[in-house]
Each structure stands twice: as structure tokens, then as C-alpha cells.
Amino acid sequence: MKKIVIATVAVATTSLFAANTAGCKGCHGQNFENKALGQSKIVKDMSKDEIVTALKGYKNTAGFGHSPMKNAMAGQAKALSDADIEEIAASIATK
Numbered sequence: 001m002k003k004i005v006i007a008t009v010a011v012a013t014t015s016l017f018a019a020n021t022a023g024c025k026g027c028h029g030q031n032f033e034n035k036a037l038g039q040s041k042i043v044k045d046m047s048k049d050e051i052v053t054a055l056k057g058y059k060n061t062a063g064f065g066h067s068p069m070k071n072a073m074a075g076q077a078k079a080l081s082d083a084d085i086e087e088i089a090a091s092i093a094t095k
Helices: 002-028 048-060 070-078 082-093
Strands: none
Touching: 002 070, 002 082, 048 070, 048 082
16 A cells, blocks of 8 residues: 555656646757757756746746746746745756
8 A cells, every 4th residue: 555655646746747847848848958949048957046046036027127038937937836846946957
């Protein structure tokens, strides 16, 4: 029973991460290797803290002034909880 619960949690977590990053991969690439719209940083090269700061900045639309990515990213980031942002950043930074 314990193995089933652990496996279920692992699959659910993996599915949640996949769902949270599905919108990201369209612009940033399957492995976050692309400059989105030819303008963004390459996310796979960013640290966890840089990713968290960027996503929270887009979510709160603070400090991003005239960033060319502001409008595209604000909608994506606003849908994420702070826990989602931390999980996504940790996962990307370890690839």
C-alpha cells in the first residue's frame, strides 16, 4: 500500500509540473533552451533564484517596466502560485 501511495504522489507531482510548464515550452523549448520570441534569456542557463525572481516579477508586474516579455509572461505567471513558481524553478535549474 505504501508503495502505491508513493508512486501515486510521484505521478501526480510529475503531471502537475508538466501541466505548469506546458505553456512555457511552447516559447522556451522542451528543455528551456530557446530565447522566447527571440528576446528572452535562455531559461535553462538561469539559476533557481533568477527564475523565481523573474516569474514573481512577471506575476506582480513590478520592476519589469518596458521588458519586451512583460505582456507575454504576465498572463502565464499570474496563473502560478508561489509554490508552483518555486517548484518550476527548482526543476528547471536542475536540468
